[in-house]
Amino acid sequence: MSHGPRLLHGPERGTVLLVSTTSLVKGARASRSTIALKLLMAISGLIFIGFVLMHMYGNLKAFAGHDAFNEYAHHLRTFGEPMLPHEGLLWIIRVTLLGALIVHVYAAVALWRRAQRARTTPYAVKKHTGATFASRLMRWGGVTLLLFIIWHLLNFTIGKVNVSGGPTNDPYNLLVDTFDTWWLTVIYLVAMAALGAHLHHGVWSAAQTLGLTGNAKARATWKKIAFVTALIISVGFSLVPIFVLAGVISK
Amino acid sequence: MSSNSNMSLTLKIWRQPDAVSAGAMHTYQVTDVSPDMSFLEMLDVLNEDLNAKGEDPIAFDSDCREGICGMCGLMINGDAHGPEVTTTCQLHMRSFTDGETITIEPWRATAFPVIKDLVVDRSSFDRIIQQGGYISVNTGSAPEAHSVPVPRDDAMRAFSVATCIGCGACVAACPNGSASLFMGAKITHLGELPQGQPERDSRVVNMVAQHDHEGFGGCTNIGECTAACPKEIPLDVISQLNKDLRTALKHGF
Amino acid sequence: MNYEMPDTTTTADPSQDTPAEMTDDAAGYYSPGEPIVDAKAPTGPIADRWQDRKFEARLVNPSNRRKLNIIIVGTGLAGASAAATLGEAGYNVKSFCYQDSPRRAHSIAAQGGINAAKNYKEDGDSVHRLFYDTVKGGDYRSRESNVYRLAEVSTNIIDQCVAQGVPFAREYGGLLDNRSFGGVQVSRTFYARGQTGQQLLIGAYQALERQVAAGTVETFTRHEMLELIVVDDKARGIIARDMVTGAIETHLADVVVLASGGYGNVFYLSTNAMGCNVTAAWRAHRKGAYFANPCYTQIHPTCIPVSGSHQSKLTLMSESLRNDGRIWVPKNAADCEKDPRDIPEEDRDYYLERIYPSFGNLVPRDIASRAAKYVCDEGRGVGPKVDGVARGVYLDFAAAIERLGKDGIEEKYDNLLDMYERITGENPYEVPMRIYPAVHYVMGGVWVDYDLMSTIPGLFVTGEANFSDHGANRLGASALMQGLADGYFVLPHTIRDYLADGPFEKVDESHPAVVEARTSVEERINHFLNVNGTRSVDSYHRELGNIMWEYCGMERTEDGLKKAIDLIRTLKDDFWRNVKVLGTNESLNQSLEKAGRVADFIELGELMCIDALNRRESCGGHFRGESQTEDGEALRHDDLFAYVAAWEFAGDGEPPVLHKEELTYTAIEMKQRSYK
Numbered sequence A: 001m002s003h004g005p006r007l008l009h010g011p012e013r014g015t016v017l018l019v020s021t022t023s024l025v026k027g028a029r030a031s032r033s034t035i036a037l038k039l040l041m042a043i044s045g046l047i048f049i050g051f052v053l054m055h056m057y058g059n060l061k062a063f064a065g066h067d068a069f070n071e072y073a074h075h076l077r078t079f080g081e082p083m084l085p086h087e088g089l090l091w092i093i094r095v096t097l098l099g100a101l102i103v104h105v106y107a108a109v110a111l112w113r114r115a116q117r118a119r120t121t122p123y124a125v126k127k128h129t130g131a132t133f134a135s136r137l138m139r140w141g142g143v144t145l146l147l148f149i150i151w152h153l154l155n156f157t158i159g160k161v162n163v164s165g166g167p168t169n170d171p172y173n174l175l176v177d178t179f180d181t182w183w184l185t186v187i188y189l190v191a192m193a194a195l196g197a198h199l200h201h202g203v204w205s206a207a208q209t210l211g212l213t214g215n216a217k218a219r220a221t222w223k224k225i226a227f228v229t230a231l232i233i234s235v236g237f238s239l240v241p242i243f244v245l246a247g248v249i250s251k
Numbered sequence B: 001m002s003s004n005s006n007m008s009l010t011l012k013i014w015r016q017p018d019a020v021s022a023g024a025m026h027t028y029q030v031t032d033v034s035p036d037m038s039f040l041e042m043l044d045v046l047n048e049d050l051n052a053k054g055e056d057p058i059a060f061d062s063d064c065r066e067g068i069c070g071m072c073g074l075m076i077n078g079d080a081h082g083p084e085v086t087t088t089c090q091l092h093m094r095s096f097t098d099g100e101t102i103t104i105e106p107w108r109a110t111a112f113p114v115i116k117d118l119v120v121d122r123s124s125f126d127r128i129i130q131q132g133g134y135i136s137v138n139t140g141s142a143p144e145a146h147s148v149p150v151p152r153d154d155a156m157r158a159f160s161v162a163t164c165i166g167c168g169a170c171v172a173a174c175p176n177g178s179a180s181l182f183m184g185a186k187i188t189h190l191g192e193l194p195q196g197q198p199e200r201d202s203r204v205v206n207m208v209a210q211h212d213h214e215g216f217g218g219c220t221n222i223g224e225c226t227a228a229c230p231k232e233i234p235l236d237v238i239s240q241l242n243k244d245l246r247t248a249l250k251h252g253f
Numbered sequence C: 001m002n003y004e005m006p007d008t009t010t011t012a013d014p015s016q017d018t019p020a021e022m023t024d025d026a027a028g029y030y031s032p033g034e035p036i037v038d039a040k041a042p043t044g045p046i047a048d049r050w051q052d053r054k055f056e057a058r059l060v061n062p063s064n065r066r067k068l069n070i071i072i073v074g075t076g077l078a079g080a081s082a083a084a085t086l087g088e089a090g091y092n093v094k095s096f097c098y099q100d101s102p103r104r105a106h107s108i109a110a111q112g113g114i115n116a117a118k119n120y121k122e123d124g125d126s127v128h129r130l131f132y133d134t135v136k137g138g139d140y141r142s143r144e145s146n147v148y149r150l151a152e153v154s155t156n157i158i159d160q161c162v163a164q165g166v167p168f169a170r171e172y173g174g175l176l177d178n179r180s181f182g183g184v185q186v187s188r189t190f191y192a193r194g195q196t197g198q199q200l201l202i203g204a205y206q207a208l209e210r211q212v213a214a215g216t217v218e219t220f221t222r223h224e225m226l227e228l229i230v231v232d233d234k235a236r237g238i239i240a241r242d243m244v245t246g247a248i249e250t251h252l253a254d255v256v257v258l259a260s261g262g263y264g265n266v267f268y269l270s271t272n273a274m275g276c277n278v279t280a281a282w283r284a285h286r287k288g289a290y291f292a293n294p295c296y297t298q299i300h301p302t303c304i305p306v307s308g309s310h311q312s313k314l315t316l317m318s319e320s321l322r323n324d325g326r327i328w329v330p331k332n333a334a335d336c337e338k339d340p341r342d343i344p345e346e347d348r349d350y351y352l353e354r355i356y357p358s359f360g361n362l363v364p365r366d367i368a369s370r371a372a373k374y375v376c377d378e379g380r381g382v383g384p385k386v387d388g389v390a391r392g393v394y395l396d397f398a399a400a401i402e403r404l405g406k407d408g409i410e411e412k413y414d415n416l417l418d419m420y421e422r423i424t425g426e427n428p429y430e431v432p433m434r435i436y437p438a439v440h441y442v443m444g445g446v447w448v449d450y451d452l453m454s455t456i457p458g459l460f461v462t463g464e465a466n467f468s469d470h471g472a473n474r475l476g477a478s479a480l481m482q483g484l485a486d487g488y489f490v491l492p493h494t495i496r497d498y499l500a501d502g503p504f505e506k507v508d509e510s511h512p513a514v515v516e517a518r519t520s521v522e523e524r525i526n527h528f529l530n531v532n533g534t535r536s537v538d539s540y541h542r543e544l545g546n547i548m549w550e551y552c553g554m555e556r557t558e559d560g561l562k563k564a565i566d567l568i569r570t571l572k573d574d575f576w577r578n579v580k581v582l583g584t585n586e587s588l589n590q591s592l593e594k595a596g597r598v599a600d601f602i603e604l605g606e607l608m609c610i611d612a613l614n615r616r617e618s619c620g621g622h623f624r625g626e627s628q629t630e631d632g633e634a635l636r637h638d639d640l641f642a643y644v645a646a647w648e649f650a651g652d653g654e655p656p657v658l659h660k661e662e663l664t665y666t667a668i669e670m671k672q673r674s675y676k
Ligand SMILES: Cc1cc2nc3c(=O)[nH]c(=O)nc-3n(C[C@H](O)[C@H](O)[C@H](O)COP(=O)(O)OP(=O)(O)OC[C@H]3O[C@@H](n4cnc5c(N)ncnc54)[C@H](O)[C@@H]3O)c2cc1C
Pocket: C001, C073, C074, C075, C076, C077, C078, C079, C096, C097, C098, C099, C102, C104, C105, C106, C107, C108, C109, C110, C111, C112, C113, C114, C196, C197, C223, C224, C225, C226, C259, C260, C261, C262, C271, C272, C273, C276, C277, C279, C280, C316, C440, C441, C462, C463, C464, C465, C476, C477, C478, C479, C480, C481, C483
């Protein structure tokens, strides 16, 4: 209907608005659309991916032993000196990541709430014919990741919690102490599975959001890229905890 | 030759007297259903029966009954338009088995309020089109048709996405209640043609704004929509939609 | 999709002169009225007439247009195009349709294509040739000025649609492709795969929605027009029911346009959409608009047959299938239940090839249709029996598959064969398809003059709802052309001449004529809801359909038609006393909607039979058993029936009044067709 709100008349009902809106939007801005939210999500997601790839590379230095790993951690903090102050690069990364996190979570929450409002009566029976499992896991998977990140930062950066009571000022030793505790390793592995799933859908989804998948072939290619990225990242991260627990990496 | 083993079915159908009253699922039995019947003809038969018993027949939409007008649309056992890739009116009872229980619900979306039983209001789609789903050309002002050639492939792509019938199954199937496939189909149709270029940026921005305003959800690239679409509109169109919006953003819209 | 008559015309045969008393079949069923002498068709050279008319039509000052209100009922090609164009011009337009969106009008279902005299193939096409083909195709029962104009504006339609973004088929060079359609010798049909109607309608719909956003057009979806408001002999508005809330609304305007489509659903089963109806046109007829040539019905030979008594509608399949498929039935009725593949060649009757050796399976539509009926009446039909008779004939691709290979057939008919399989569950590559004729289009409709105005001043009628351009038979791909011609290019000019008389006297809702219209609608609705009878609306509709199909279908005879009229009168009486409509008016009530439509179909059915009874000749889609050659070919009687039969409503229970509009041809010579 476009001739104004349609009303329901009837003695017992009074007059009730039937259609939620009948107005046309004026002064639309591209930046205020759900697609803009998605673009933010994709860009922040890609920033995360860049970071985790780098981070994973750093973690894998654990295989090279105590000194190599700590050297890397140290190097991170002195990178660019004296052009940058001490921990300069790290802070740039931190600020970027924090910004990305805020944006990513904000957009995720906004889209989630919209989706909930967009269907208030659920179906009695609903099949999922087109969706992958990973795509349906995005939101709760994201929440899992958020919880993980909070714990992770407490664990390694902000709080420096060493559950086995050891020193916290030596990154390599903290790492080994942490993953020598089986349940911590489990938490990390679960988180890495969640990350893998998130990226399995997320990478292709970001490509779709950025408009890179305009035909069936591009879509198939990006689905492959997404799968490979997810696999590399989740397996790459999992190696260190597993090998610590297995005693291959030790103090 | 038509098969002759007729079926008995249990139907669980959403009944709701009008837009403002609460609804609920009701159970009905139908017998002697021929496999050659269309799904809607099966409901016609049930309605004749209800009418004879003095019960209000079940309201559902349909018009062309040949899969082109987009008027029909039911959620059947959790699949928009049922288990086949076609419209509800072109679904036949041979896709079901004797003794089966079939759950029938209306499209569920805030932007598609239920009017009665299985009938919903899809006027939000019209308003999305009003916001730029056209090429502004007044009657009589068109240049000679052959003055602008269109590469054949572009014309083919435009055509294949222009086959969207506006049924709303994509929205019904999407977990986010998003109308991105519908919108993407129109954006792609007009965007493929030279005639569609001048308004390309404003079109996408305005249509998306209306889409959001109507209360449809944002797309998170789940892909249920394309699986439900009776015209097999591919996900390409959503990518195109996103790209066009990004371009518009860049152009300052 | 429709085959034009093969080009083997002969000049009029003087032996067809018939005794005058033969025309009195309908005596007692109607009363004669004054002939129509002026249909406002301009004179002068035919090629100049439309230009002259456009020039003479008065103009409306742009600043006055906003103050003029136009109601358009219907959003098919005819209605949507008119609403968009008049909105662009700045008038204040209200557009109505019964569907939930203007985009769903039945025009969407047209498959084959749209004609236009572009002559892009340089194959000898021209405006004049399109004009000629259309008049001839209509069996010389259309008004030549109108047809010429149709051919003339056809080229603008294509320009307009392309500019709107209609994705027509194109060649590799990027230019538009054409195909030859319905056996015509030139390629003038523009198409978008098998969905031309859809694409054209979406174009018009988008133009309409653009005007909605611009504020010049207001759309009223899920609104059904139930009455015409006539004040001081002028159409001044409509009464419409909001189908969601049941509100009976009064909409007043300076001019009303009906673009409400065809009434093929009077036959219950047809290729039309479920909601197609005659109500808008019939209500206007009852208020004084003449109804012209109601009996002209087009029956399409290649539809998917009825599969059971539950059947709600029929599906058309492109007639192009006849190019490669062979039509047959078993020679012996005893073989009809057998698997067709087990019936040996010598026991098959390729009846069209047998009776019409030169045209074979490609004989014109009406002949193919009638022949199928005859073989089924003989008990040689195939497929499921409905009410004891199997109504279907085989359309067999076995030979074509042998000749062209399965791939060859797939390439040509893929879509169609898939559709067939989806509906019937049978694989046409393996088992011969079954087909049967079905009602597809009506050439009759509200009588309009050259300006598309009915006999009620201020009431214009466009598209399939009017009778105007196709005579007794419509060529394939010409209905879409007519709808868009009317809406984009004709009506906007002719309506301004009428509107130039404005501003019109103000009418308000308390005017006695308005109140009367409104009350009559309310009373009718209350009646339906209160009859509390025993039979459903659908059961009446189905019975009406059976009567019409049996006696006013492919072949009509004096006895049959008289019988049908009796049956319809009894049915009508019973309907009003015994119909069962549950529920209330104040909510969506589909039985109530149907009740109103069926009531009008019943009255129309009677008029169709009377019209068919009166026209004791065979022409185009109308075949009178009494008027055929020795070989069973249709026989026209130009001496007696070269007129438009325009019927005036004379009151309930009164015989309708027949006004004749003589048809004269100055630019074309009348010929009798022949196809053996
Ligand atoms: C299956 C099929 C295939 C066809 N293929 C072709 C083809 O290939 N080429 C060709 O040229 N022609 C074809 N035709 C014919 C052609 O499609 C129609 O004649 C033409 O589209 C009619 O257009 P219209 O605008 O007059 O009416 P329609 O498109 O029927 O529109 C009628 C409009 O009126 C409205 N309406 C009706 N009654 C009321 C009422 N009481 N109150 C309010 N609104 C009302 C409806 O809602 C609708 O919007 C085909 C027809 C069929 C059935």
